Amino acid sequence: MRILIVDDSSMMRAMIKRVLGLTNIPVDDVLEASNGAEALAVLEANDDVQLLLTDINMPVMTGIELLRELSEDERWRHLMRVVISTDGSALRREEAAGLDVRCYLEKPFTPEVMRDVLTEVAHAARP
Amino acid sequence: MCSQKSLMLLGPDAVSVMREVVGAVAERSFFAYVESCSDDQFAALARETPAWMVATVEFTEGACVGRVSCMLPHGLARALYDAFTGRDPLDAPPDNTALSDLAGEFTNIVCGAWLTRLANHQTFNLVRPAVAEAPAGWPVPGADAQLLVTVNDLPMIVEVQVAGSREPAAEKAEV
Numbered sequence: 001m002r003i004l005i006v007d008d009s010s011m012m013r014a015m016i017k018r019v020l021g022l023t024n025i026p027v028d029d030v031l032e033a034s035n036g037a038e039a040l041a042v043l044e045a046n047d048d049v050q051l052l053l054t055d056i057n058m059p060v061m062t063g064i065e066l067l068r069e070l071s072e073d074e075r076w077r078h079l080m081r082v083v084i085s086t087d088g089s090a091l092r093r094e095e096a097a098g099l100d101v102r103c104y105l106e107k108p109f110t111p112e113v114m115r116d117v118l119t120e121v122a123h124a125a126r127p
Numbered sequence: 128m129c130s131q132k133s134l135m136l137l138g139p140d141a142v143s144v145m146r147e148v149v150g151a152v153a154e155r156s157f158f159a160y161v162e163s164c165s166d167d168q169f170a171a172l173a174r175e176t177p178a179w180m181v182a183t184v185e186f187t188e189g190a191c192v193g194r195v196s197c198m199l200p201h202g203l204a205r206a207l208y209d210a211f212t213g214r215d216p217l218d219a220p221p222d223n224t225a226l227s228d229l230a231g232e233f234t235n236i237v238c239g240a241w242l243t244r245l246a247n248h249q250t251f252n253l254v255r256p257a258v259a260e261a262p263a264g265w266p267v268p269g270a271d272a273q274l275l276v277t278v279n280d281l282p283m284i285v286e287v288q289v290a291g292s293r294e295p296a297a298e299k300a301e302v
Contacts, residue, residue, distance in 0.1 A: 008255060009235070011212065011228045018213055057239070057253040086239020091250045106243070107236045108156040 001122060002046060004031045006039040006054040006063065007084070016053060016084070019114045025122040036061030040069060049079065051122060056085040056092065064092075067099040082121055084114075141245060141287065145274050148240045149285055153278055156236065158210045164275040164282065172282040176200035179261035182230035184238040188251040193289035195238035197230065198261060203281040204230050231256030237285065 003020065005013045013032050020027055031046060033039035035058040043049055052070075056063035063083060070076040081101045085092070088106035096104055103121050105114060146163070153159040164172070183196040199207075208214065208221045208229040221229070235256050242251045274285040 009228060009232045011208075011225065011232055014212060057235075059255050086236050086243070086253070087251060088240070088243040089247050089250050091248065095250070106240075108152040108240060110155045 001025060001027055001051060002029045002031065002049045003027060003051045003053065004033065004039060004042055004046075004049045006033045006036065006052065006058070006066065008034045008055065008058045010034070012055070012084075015111075016114070019111045020118065022111065022115050023119045023122070025119060035059055036063060036066030036069070039066055043070075043076065043079075047075065051080045051082070053082045053084055053118075056083060056087050056096075064095060064099070067096065067101065071099045080121055080124065082117070141241075142274060144244050145237075145241050145285060145287065146276070148244060149237055149274070149276060149278075149283075152233065152236050152240060153207075156211060157207045157233070159207060159279045162277050164277045166275065168277075169275045169282050169284075172277065176202065176282065180204060180226070180230050180258060181261045182227075182234040182256050182258045184231075184234050184256050185254040186238055186242060186251050188242055188246055189249050191289055193287065195234060195241065196284075196286040197234040197237060198284040198286070199230060199233075199278070200281060201226065203278055203283060206279055206281070207233060227258040231258045241287075 005016050007013050007016070013034075017030050020030065031042050031049065033042050036054075037060045039052070039054065040061075054063040054066060063085065067081060067083075070079060070081070081099075082103045082105060083096050083101050084105045084107065086107045088104075093104050102124070103117055105117055150161040153161045178201045179198055180201060181196055181198045183194050185192070185194045204226045205221060208226060211229065211232075212221075214221070235253060239251075239253060272286050272288055274287075276283050276285065
């Protein structure tokens with residue numbers, strides 16, 4: 001499975017990668033982007049990405065803007081989307097749900113919680 | 128002017144919620160424990176920690192603008208970095224860029240979690256953290272907007288400032 005992590009914190013991206021290693025998810029490749037615009041460029045070059053993990057508050061292009069772009073493009077219909085964000089407001093969660101987000105993981109979280117969420121989502125993402 | 132919901136940011140619950148949030152963030156994501164700290168305790172600990180860094184996250188929530196800052200000694204930043212990343216002791220220690228990233232991310236999570244708790248029915252926007260070395264003579268504990276804590280027995284200040292409106296010449300209030 002190819003996974004794309006989108007977060008403007010390199011440390012957060014590294015932590016998520018580490019947690020992925022704690023799961024049984026068969027990860028072929030983990031790609032990274034630091035904002036929504038970079039993420040779109042990565043996806044254009046790698047159309048077989050199956051799982052997207054994205055933050056919300058990022059410079060250049062936010063996670064919501066990224067999700068909006070993806071929801072309007074049929075090519076990304078297959079892409080499983082997970083939000084990982086400090087913004088746990090009810091409004092933001094509703095907004096994300098309307099943009100085909102499968103799961104919303106609110107920071108702070110323990111690595112075990114993230115591991116369990118990613119495992120569940122990855123199972124659903126498998127063809 | 129701030130909305131009625133936004134005024135919750137300025138209320139008496141704001142500081143107690145911040146204390147809970149800092150504890151939750153430190154415990155869940157950084158495997159650290161947080162305790163309250165008196166001015167005297169803080170002063171004693173601060174005397175032993177010469178080098179501090181300051182991470183600030185600015186936010187907008189409805190019509191309100193504000194910022195959350197976390198001031199912590201370098202030693203604490205290194206400890207939190209190791210816990211967050213699971214760094215192997217045999218690996219190279221984090222450089223200043225990595226420590227800045229850590230302090231910024233810690234503050235980012237604290238700010239977001241605090242805003243979520245206090246104003247759950249409104250979304251907010253956070254600006255990318257700004258991290259700098261604390262100036263000489265910093266920190267200066269005792270201001271109304273500050274929360275003094277220890278994290279793994281090391282001192283930290285969390286400071287909140289909220290402005291009443293994004294319009295110029297607005298009245299400024301502190302938590």
